[in-house]
Amino acid sequence: MRVTTIHAPGDVRLEDRPQPRVQAPTDAVVRVVASCICGSDLWSYRGENEITPGTPIGHEIVGVVEEVGPEVRDFRAGDFVIAPFCHCDNSCPVCRKGMQAACQNLGFTVGGQGEYALVNQADGSLVKTSETPDAAQVPALLALSDVMATGWHAAVSARVEPGASVVVVGDGAVGLCGVLAAARLGAERIIAMSRHEPRQAVARTFGATDIVVERGKEGAQAVLELTDGIGADAVLECVGTNESMRTALRAARPGATVGFVGVPHGVELPVNAMFGRNVGVAGGMAPVRKYLPDLLDRTLAGDLDPSPVFDLVLPLDEVAEGYRAMDERRAIKVLLQP
């Protein structure tokens, strides 16, 4: 089968590899209907994460079950499924606490930018639709496998409540989904920090009430002016750099929480300043499976549509162009069709 691999910074290739097969009795193999490129894939593409040359890449997929292991009870060939990027048994003590991203049997989708992918713990991980969705529904459903659930996790971690003022730092697809999550969780004022017009437009579509184009201290100052001089009730940090975290902490009012979902790269938390202002931080990898049933219901009911984050659709053959487009910020998020 064809699958995207990464060999070095800037060097992704579509290669032929053996099709994955069920290994453990709880596995499933999914034929990929759509996948996409994640902001976190760019860390490797840009050389900021270490690369083992030839590693298959991609972790966001929807598709059709091709084959299941003998212990898989709830799925069978032909089911249309959304596969969380992190797999879980959804039954261990950690999953029962609602933190499926730290499941005691954690697994990950690998090589999702390809034709087939292996999902561990299929019964715990996968969620299926009652019927095969229309092609038009696929992008929104695909977003639930990671980016929308991650934006949701940022908002939940930041304790967004009805009526809250919210700041979202980061205008990538996760940040935009954070805007959408904050809106659905009842935030009254949603301030998106973005200097890119196409992204500002998506943010407004998703519910942003204000756009702040300044960054750093100036950005935080602009937030203060919009929030009674004190900062926002909740802040979503959706980048992962030290600068973005500092901006997020500065934009938070005393007593607020910064929900962070950008994998930290060089972040140092200023604990004494946090203590002095009673600003907390919470977050991490999203427990996608926890949120997925609710997000799926909302999506099928027409209450949630994250699909506008996909502003470029390419055939899998053109995956290298997809990476370039995202790296150069010509595209917010690229959907790939095998």
Next chain:
Amino acid sequence: MRVTTIHAPGDVRLEDRPQPRVQAPTDAVVRVVASCICGSDLWSYRGENEITPGTPIGHEIVGVVEEVGPEVRDFRAGDFVIAPFCHCDNSCPVCRKGMQAACQNLGFTVGGQGEYALVNQADGSLVKTSETPDAAQVPALLALSDVMATGWHAAVSARVEPGASVVVVGDGAVGLCGVLAAARLGAERIIAMSRHEPRQAVARTFGATDIVVERGKEGAQAVLELTDGIGADAVLECVGTNESMRTALRAARPGATVGFVGVPHGVELPVNAMFGRNVGVAGGMAPVRKYLPDLLDRTLAGDLDPSPVFDLVLPLDEVAEGYRAMDERRAIKVLLQP
């Protein structure tokens, strides 16, 4: 009047100073009925905070209003009051969000280990009892001015919920009050980390179900064994050192929050480990005034009695011995009677 001053590490004195007078129209002067020594006073006493020689010290008091400024409406001479260690107007935008510890008109009790103390923003800060309490009630009420409210803030910041498993790191008076707070907030299992028998006994009185005597990694391991192998739902960090914070983070289950109220001294937060396990931190100086009405109701109703943290009562004249007793851990917390 007599007031305690600190001149150098290990050098506290009772000196004569002018009695404080109303300066701003919103001030009140309180005649101190009882005060006490705080764990945070020991940072200075031990030379870990900078000292301006001769600085009056002490910030926890209950007493009787002696004099009020012309704009004070809710209090008058003769009222018995509890004075939060941090003063607030209780009406600014930050206070209205419930974070009175960052009031835009923040003030502090200074020289509370003395005969009289000035309270800024009297109407916003003070809470009075409907009648003058019995002498037997004074210790519990005194604890509400800081230590009990701070333990409560640790538990609230850590998001203690009914049925939760809770770990408390630190067996000083704040940690013990954290145990009591967790119990009143409905925690089911409360694990106190303590190797001092008298403190273990108070912890059990306050509701601790388990005692862990190990520290550091061994302590965290002991917690794991008590919590289904995954760690506690909520952790209260009531010390403020890097070692205690590491222990707290290790003892937290994935998805938990560490509520921290020990002023950080040399703490470095391991952000990538926190992200990897979805463990958050929240806390800071306690917004005492926010909790005070509820804590007072509970205390007067007999539902909350933090007074066992005071295991040594001394006349103000013997304040130097009080500091020695706390420094040498001969006393948990010393109550001073002017």
